[in-house]
Amino acid sequence: MQIDSLPPLREVIATHGLRARKELGQNFLLDLNLTARIARVAGPLEGVTVIEVGPGPGGLTRALLAEGAQRVIAIERDERTLPALAEIAAAYPGRLEVIAGDALETDFAALADGPTRIVSNLPYNIGTELLTRWLTVETWPPFFESLTLMFQREVAERIIAKPSEDAYGRLGVLCGWRTEVRIAFNVGREAFTPPPKVTSSVVHLRPKAVEDGVAVRDLEAVTRAAFGQRRKMVRQSLKSLGVPMEALLAAAGLRGNERAETLPVETFLKLAKARR
Structure with missing residues (x-):
């Protein structure tokens, strides 16, 4: 051509x-x-x-x-x-x-x-x-x-x-x-x-337009922790965030036995906001 x-x-x-x-x-x-x-x-x-x-x-x-x-x-x-x-x-x-x-x-x-x-x-x-x-x-x-x-x-x-x-x-x-x-x-x-x-x-x-209140650094911290141990339940993988676990899980509507690979983007955004 x-x-x-x-x-x-x-x-x-x-x-x-x-x-x-x-x-x-x-x-x-x-x-x-x-x-x-x-x-x-x-x-x-x-x-x-x-x-x-x-x-x-x-x-x-x-x-x-x-x-x-x-x-x-x-x-x-x-x-x-x-x-x-x-x-x-x-x-x-x-x-x-x-x-x-x-x-x-x-x-x-x-x-x-x-x-x-x-x-x-x-x-x-x-x-x-x-x-x-x-x-x-x-x-x-x-x-x-x-x-x-x-x-x-x-x-x-x-x-x-x-x-x-x-x-x-x-x-x-x-x-x-x-x-x-x-x-x-x-x-x-x-x-x-x-x-x-x-x-x-x-x-x-x-x-695309994104929801206010989510900081890039918080989302990066949450996904790094969650997918760093992707085969573990989030109750375990998110411990490294240093945030009270029950409050974190409640804010995202999680039981704690889920794994990172199953969570939708919206759930990670809730976790990021709750980490602050």
């Missing part, structure tokens, strides 16, 4: 010697039809600032620009890719800003400019940490309108998991609390260079 006048991604990679590095969690997507599909999951992009983490040779970057993003801010720590990204910037004058740096040290809220969305084929080694950071900002609704992110399928299942499902845990509670979330589609390992060992999934998360 030809989406612009730039060379095919395989040619770009060969020209600039961009062998994917395992230590950077890199797996490059070379199919521009696929990157365009990812960009479209984020919705119409006209008038929108898009933040992308780990653009690599720029396949998704090009798709975001071709789909009409007003501005793309790409954060990349691999300096080898900067010449390739500079070529994209030249092809889309004034619409691509490349920040050479570490996403884990980036103030994303400061980059937001008007309607802002985050769209990324995230490096696998930092994907979950970045998602958690974006979903635990103190100010809610947050600085972004939505998140469209690529994860390993196993992580995606944890993100969308519901009570009593094997993948249900702290990440599922957090995402269920603050977002409407869905898996948009799966991506086979053969779509990447080099191919990862597992299937990947594109996940779309949209912030």
